[in-house]
Amino acid sequence: MKLTKEHIKYVDEYLKNQGVIYWDVRLEMVDHLVSDIENYSGSADFKAVFNRSLQKANWDKNLKDINTQSWKSTNKIYRKLHSKEMISLLKQPKSLIGFILFYVLLNRIAVLFPENLKIAAFIVLGVPLLILIYELIKSWRRRLGKSVNMQYGIFYFSFGIIMTNPLLQLIPKPYMNTWLPLVLTLYLVMMTAGYRVYKCAFKKALKLKGID
């Protein structure tokens, strides 16, 4: 049974309506179901064969669970990648020297020009944010839709902000000049690793969309 474009759209819409909200999760499921339907050599109509294929794959129920399961396993993959990137940044002599120099520079500003430390902090916190906004616009223009890969790419890119904010709130004001250079250096490491993870997710989403 050869399926038309409309049949394939029907399969995709069905999975979407049943709770598989990410297209990059549905992509493989659609191909699996369509391949199974096309392999069918009997005389039943499309809907009957489709239901048979859903049952065979055990996808006739709990589709929301499949979505959640994919969401969790993708998180695991990106969380691991983020940690790997952070370790790799700290292991590479070039980047390690860069981070040490960055810390020393902020520390010098804190000691010699404490009144300028706040401005330096705003710049350090702001630049990655601007890059994040630029990247978000770029991905929006590529019409990548609801993608689980993109969702985690963006999450781990902004992970540095999420983690740094409470840390900054916790530092007592008199110790701000001592701790701020260290927290900002940590923020830079997390944001750089997050940026690399985001780039990886973006590349993957483009690849899965077939537009790389």
Added chain:
Amino acid sequence: MYICIVMSNSKLYKGSLNTIILKLLNENDKMYGYEITQRVKELTKGELKITEGALYPALHKLEAEGLLDVEVAKVDNRLRKYYKLTESGTKETVSKLEELAEYIKTMQALVNPKLA
């Protein structure tokens, strides 16, 4: 009775799923999910059926570990995700197969010492 056999076999095969996937990809340049399930069914004459719920998470895990690479191609109005072995995936296949052969040998010694 039939269900029992399939279920007990599934438990025995569960730990070998990654090896099965890697071995199949080692023999074929690239494969997609449905093709893997069909090939396993064909090779084992229907004795072993890889469930979709086990296959796709395993493929994604192997991909995340860098053992598999992904290629997407448009096939008959839809996108198809192909998996292929990376260089480290090929090395891992050799080691996994050696591991499996060793396991079979040990089991053979336990179950049928005369043949071992």
